[in-house]
Amino acid sequence: MTQAADQILTVAQMQAAEQALIDNGETVESLMERAGAGAADWIWRLAAGRPVTILCGPGNNGGDGYVIARVLQERGLSISVVAPMEPGSEAAKTARDTWGGQPVDTAHGEVFVDCLFGTGQSRPLSNELVGTMRTLAASHNLRVAVDLPSGVDSDSGALLNDNLPEYTLTIALGAWKRAHWLMPAMAVMGERRLFDIGVGPVEDAIQLARRPGLSPPDADAHKYSRGLVGIAGGDMAGAGILAARAAQHGGAGYVKLSSPHSHPDLPADLVHDDSGDIASLVSDERMGALLIGPGLGQTDTARRKLTEVLKSGIALVLDADALTLLRPEMEIAFPGTVLATPHEGELDRLCKAFGIVAEGKLAKAAALHESTGMTVLAKGPDNVLVGNEGTRFFPPTSSWLSAAGTGDVLAGLAASRMAGGRSAFHAAEEAVQIHAEAARIAGPAFSAVELVNAIPAAYAQFL
Ligand SMILES: NC(=O)C1=CN([C@@H]2O[C@H](COP(=O)(O)OP(=O)(O)OC[C@H]3O[C@@H](n4cnc5c(N)ncnc54)[C@H](OP(=O)(O)O)[C@@H]3O)[C@@H](O)[C@H]2O)[C@@H](O)CC1
Ligand SMILES: Nc1ncnc2c1ncn2[C@@H]1O[C@H](COP(=O)(O)OP(=O)(O)O)[C@@H](O)[C@H]1O
């Protein structure tokens, strides 16, 4: 069921949703009034009595700016409006006339409000407009983008200009847009808030991931009922151990690491099969999910292991080397129960191997899902999850995750959730958020081992 508050719309979907409201008796003016007043409330709180400068563009985003100017002025704030372009739309003209003030050439204040362009941004800004924005942004301590920062492409999250300002707060109007959750735009938005103007649920909209609701093991749980995870390791022991550790903390009752190496740091509570015999791992009927890739290597033996695992019919997480080795001719028994977790480079390699030509992370992940039937989690600073259940975006997480081994931790977590009975899609949805919470708890400059150690505390946040 689509949740209106969590839906993420394209410009076309947003326009259709606004049209549906208008067909139901609203007008562009009444929607603008509601949107502008809602944004003004947030800006009022942020400004706390300090002067506000509003940059208004020619379209309805500029119209929102004139509504904000009027509402805040009526509440007694000192407001300056900078308007390098005349209002073009009827609603924006009405909003400016109702405000009734005189724009100024430039202003210094405490809060800068960007109402230059929103979803109607159709091309890069002129150098002159970028200069105006930068000057205003630099002379105000707090910066608010209304709906979207100007210069951002709403559907792709691309920045259409260099040297755009960074914001303290971005207030999405009516619904989230894709750019609110996609890099590089996501990184300049600061805090994000959504103001509801009555937009209803839109069919097939991308959703923001739901906060996981985890539970403790059932009263009569035993180690197998909680889930048995197998990790098919290979040449590099460390990555497999990290993933196995994460799987132990991710809810599974039993984790078995199959790798032909012993390692001085092998935990005593991890079951280790040093024969590395893949046939015995996949023949274990209690196996709830199997992870292959971290530390696997790219040798012929690794390829043979992958081929066997793909045929096993066990729910799988494919990461790292397994993604590099995967080829269209390899038979996957049940692609619907397979989760692939590529980072950007692995996603590109997979697309090449599967003959996919697509632009951008979302299109690549969607095409890979379509072509293989696997659920695809395209990782990075922004995470995009595509599966039979739909598409999910995620809130930004700690940039300290950019450390070697954190992907192995995520893969182990996802396998653990799958062994516990989640679908590939929901396992990934939960794993990304447990991982993000562990990163928050681990604080700055953590290593992958410290991230693993923070998982139980992260898990507790969702109980
Ligand atoms: N519709 C509704 O019911 C509601 C909408 N709401 C608000 O409206 C916003 C969308 O409004 P919008 O569609 O008018 O687009 P907006 O972003 O203001 O810009 C369009 C104008 O900019 C121009 N332009 C574009 N790029 C340019 C460039 N680089 N350099 C120069 N010019 C450029 C473009 O010109 P054109 O491309 O036609 O030449 C056009 O004139 C939305 O984000 C939300 O804030 C809310 O009030 C709630 C109700
Ligand atoms: N700048 C960043 N901000 C937030 N998360 C990041 C960032 N860079 C990487 N990550 C996350 O860290 C993990 C890195 O995974 P991956 O690249 O596979 O690393 P490795 O193979 O070394 O384990 C992924 O979960 C990814 O989403």
Ligand SMILES: [K+]
């Ligand atoms: K804006």
